[in-house]
């Protein structure tokens with residue numbers, strides 16, 4: 001009798017739990033699940049017209065189109081550059097900085113605030129400031145270079161590159177460099193904070209033990225700190241990489257609405273989200289929205305595959321205490 | 322190796338910039354090969370004293386000597402000490418084997434020492450073999466050779482504790498420091514493990530300092546004990562000696578399973594009086610108020626003596642204690658014999674063993690024992 005009652009109570013509890021979760025489910029359904037499914041369906045509609053809603057038939061043609069489009073590949077490469085080069089670099093810098101910050105006693109709070117500043121800065125504004133820093137004529141970087149006797153570098157410039165593959169590559173590398181510096185800077189702050197938090201949760205006795213054992217600082221970092229930070233490292237990487245995959249506003253702020261420096265017409269610095277945005281911008285022409293959807297689906301698949309891969313790999317080297 | 326504290330003081334600055342004196346002008350000698358216990362209530366500076374030996378804390382003033390060598394400013398890695406931390410501090414991401422070999426493979430100093438040994442002892446072909454042999458030997462010493470490939474989280478508290486000891490002794494230190502190594506264990510394991518520590522310590526004959534706040538633990542395994550309070554030295558010496566002849570009221574009350582009886586009494590004409598009753602004559606003290614400390618086991622019911630009324634009888638396992646009320650209302654606790662049980666309300670007479678009465682002045686110093 002009692003068990004029956006308990007069971008019934010438990011059943012009621014579950015029902016209440018679902019009831020309370022209902023608003024979240026509804027919101028999730030409306031704003032995440034439905035658009036997701038709709039995007040997938042749209043991506044398979046040939047020559048879909050956004051305004052009237054009609055299309056020729058279901059087909060994978062738009063996937064073939066984007067995979068044949070060199071601009072899409074450029075977008076993939078640039079996105080990969082941010083996710084696989086810039087994010088790890090900024091994480092390494094953040095981990096090193098956090099470790100140093102953690103070891104100092106004075107001015108810790110001051111530096112922590114300083115490093116947190118980029119986090120509360122608007123992306124567009126920060127991007128524009130970076131564009132100014134790297135400005136060819138009056139940028140701070142060129143000014144400093146000038147002090148040391150170097151010639152100014154046209155950081156963000158594609159003037160005269162048309163027709164020359166070599167000049168194009170040089171301009172591209174310079175732009176990648178600017179993007180690299182910006183990405184490292186913008187991701188850095190939050191990562192420092194997260195690593196600082198993780199460091200403060202490591203039992204200081206591990207360090208006392210290793211100092212009694214005469215283990216040097218460098219070894220101690222690699223053998224103790226680094227493995228103990230691994231759950232945070234994984235978390236930071238996954239979240240930062242997902243943010244990186246969606247990079248768009250920063251690119252526009254740095255390189256302008258054509259995703260490239262003046263003189264370039266190849267959308268040199270475009271990202272996948274940029275590509276999607278451009279296609280959506282053409283929504284009046286038949287198939288443009290389908291193409292945007294196809295690109296979005298490709299991005300989704302890439303993110304899902306990579307996340308699964310990371311989770312699997314992480315089992316081997318991430319230590320959860 | 323002998324360890325000597327010479328007027329050692331250690332001060333910290335807390336968050337509000339106030340100065341905290343954790344160890345205050347401590348002088349002490351720990352003889353070579355002995356097991357020394359640091360005992361005292363929480364926050365009295367036991368761990369700090371231990372960390373001072375290890376070199377983790379720098380001294381505010383004073384000196385530390387290892388035999389004839391002044392090590393006061395020597396960094397930890399140069400001191401050759403092994404340490405077991407309050408909650409072991411085993412590296413959670415490494416296996417037991419990796420934990421034990423950690424100092425051997427990661428410290429330059431120890432590696433160099435091992436290299437020299439490798440040349441001398443032809444038995445081992447390579448560094449790897451030597452390290453493996455060392456780890457095995459140490460694991461056998463503490464009886465954990467079956468768990469070498471487990472992670473610390475997969476071990477019981479007692480096993481973890483032995484791994485921590487193994488990690489501390491594998492590098493053959495000349496001093497072993499243990500910071501409350503038993504505080505995380507249950508009562509039975511605690512007794513078992515402390516015997517284990519004693520066994521290991523005897524076997525390798527290493528000078529050992531053992532921090533605890535459990536006086537029974539100290540009493541049962543230590544050769545010598547230091548009792549501290551608020552960073553100040555209280556008494557040091559053989560545990561039984563400290564028990565029998567406490568230097569002051571704090572030590573008397575702190576040290577002992579059943580607390581010492583503390584009674585208000587006074588001295589008049591070289592006679593110790595409890596109310597109107599005479600306890601002792603020939604007490605060479607000036608007249609005045611004193612505190613009298615008497616251990617429960619020094620109180621014996623006799624045919625003649627101090628007249629009291631039994632108020633309470635308590636049985637705790639095999640031990641049975643009784644509380645009796647004196648004529649002036651103070652109470653006194655004693656062990657009752659099973660052959661002559663007392664009952665509540667009974668009027669009896671109590672006598673006191675020779676040397677069983679400690680007399681403390683108002684400042685808490687012991688001034689006389691009789």
Ligand SMILES: Nc1ncnc2c1ncn2[C@@H]1O[C@H](COP(=O)(O)OP(=O)(O)OP(=O)(O)O)[C@@H](O)[C@H]1O
Nearest residue numbers: 333334335341343362363364365366367368369534
């Ligand atoms: N790093 C530190 N900064 C400031 N004060 C400290 C520091 N370490 C210890 N103290 C203070 O010094 C005093 C002695 O501390 P210690 O850790 O030696 O006590 P303990 O006897 O080991 O106590 P427990 O039995 O609780 O471990 C305490 O009052 C403590 O607050």
Ligand SMILES: [Mg+2]
Nearest residue numbers: 367368369407
């Ligand atoms: Mg302590």
